[in-house]
Amino acid sequence: xAGVSQxxxxxxxxxxxxxxxxxxxISGHTALYWYRQSLGQxxxxxxxxxxxxxxxxxxxxxxxxxxxxxxxxxxxxxIQRTExxxxxxxxxxxxxxxxxxQHFGDGTRLSIx
Amino acid sequence: QKEVEQDPGPLSVPEGAIVSLxxxxxxxxxxxxxxYRQYSRKGPELLMYTYSSGNKExxxxxxxxxxxxxxxxxxxxxxxxxxxxxxxxxxxxxxFGTGTRLQVFP
Numbered sequence: 286x287a288g289v290s291q292x293x294x295x296x297x298x299x300x301x302x303x304x305x306x307x308x309x310x311i312s313g314h315t316a317l318y319w320y321r322q323s324l325g326q327x328x329x330x331x332x333x334x335x336x337x338x339x340x341x342x343x344x345x346x347x348x349x350x351x352x353x354x355x356x357x358x359x360x361x362x363x364i365q366r367t368e369x370x371x372x373x374x375x376x377x378x379x380x381x382x383x384x385x386x387q388h389f390g391d392g393t394r395l396s397i398x
Numbered sequence: 399q400k401e402v403e404q405d406p407g408p409l410s411v412p413e414g415a416i417v418s419l420x421x422x423x424x425x426x427x428x429x430x431x432x433x434y435r436q437y438s439r440k441g442p443e444l445l446m447y448t449y450s451s452g453n454k455e456x457x458x459x460x461x462x463x464x465x466x467x468x469x470x471x472x473x474x475x476x477x478x479x480x481x482x483x484x485x486x487x488x489x490x491x492x493x494f495g496t497g498t499r500l501q502v503f504p
Contacts, residue, residue, distance in 0.1 A: 289441070318492075325406065327486050327494030328442065376441055380491075386432060387491055389441030 287311060289390035291377050297396045300369055306362040306393045310379030317360050318387060319352055320376040328376055334360060335383055367397045399424055404487055404495030413504050417474040421487035421495045424468065431463050432488040433472045435481075436497065442486055446472065477502045 290309040298304055310317050315336055320328035330344040334354045342352075349367075354360040364371055374394050378387035404421045411417055419433075430449055434442035446461040448454045448470075454461045460473040474481055477500075484497040 320494075325496065327402075327404075327488075327496050329494070330492045333492070378441075386444045386447045388444065389434075391439070391441045 289377055289379055289388055291390035291393050293393060294391065295394045297398065298367060299398050300367060302367050304364050304367055304395065306375050308360045308377030308390060310358065311388055314379035314381055315357070316380045316383045317354060318378040319362050320378065322374045322376055322392070369397045371395065372397045401425055401493050402487060402489055402495040405498055406496050408499040408501055410501045410503065411477055413477060413479060413502055415477050417477050417500060419472040419485050419498050421470050422468055423489055426468065428489040430490050431470050432491060433461055434486040434488060436484045436486060479504055
């Protein structure tokens, strides 16, 4: 299994709770991306990491959303004080570097009740 | 105006048909254009990747970019039921269209 792995595959939680979504990129890929996809829509860019640093976080909708990649491999997307509008599929992708095509995981389906 | 416009479909065609999928975009600075295929409850899978204008062919798939018209196309020849999926265009790898749902019936 050399693809992008995302856990959990499904997450159901109550409004106001804190959630963490994990992404394991393809080994050796320095670039990592997070997207959010709502039903019937294309992926919406959230944040891009090159190595350990966030190279572009312009897509994060507000300060409840935060992502880290402390060792330049696994990344965690963190959402505080979840709202029903945060319900979506959260997709992670990685690429060999920022100029190469991205390879996506199958996403985490987040449902906020 | 959205940066990328894509007809959501659904587009329903018989097996063996030639399928044409299209996107328009507004930013003339875009240089990299991708097409992804997404099956239900799966992540997008890269199909075609082109830089600047021109055509690129890979098996039954042909991608075209017309930068003067800000218009990109994906053609699928000899379509198969297994091609039934949502097709997403993407600009610079970061800006996606809404996706076109394609159904190929036997």
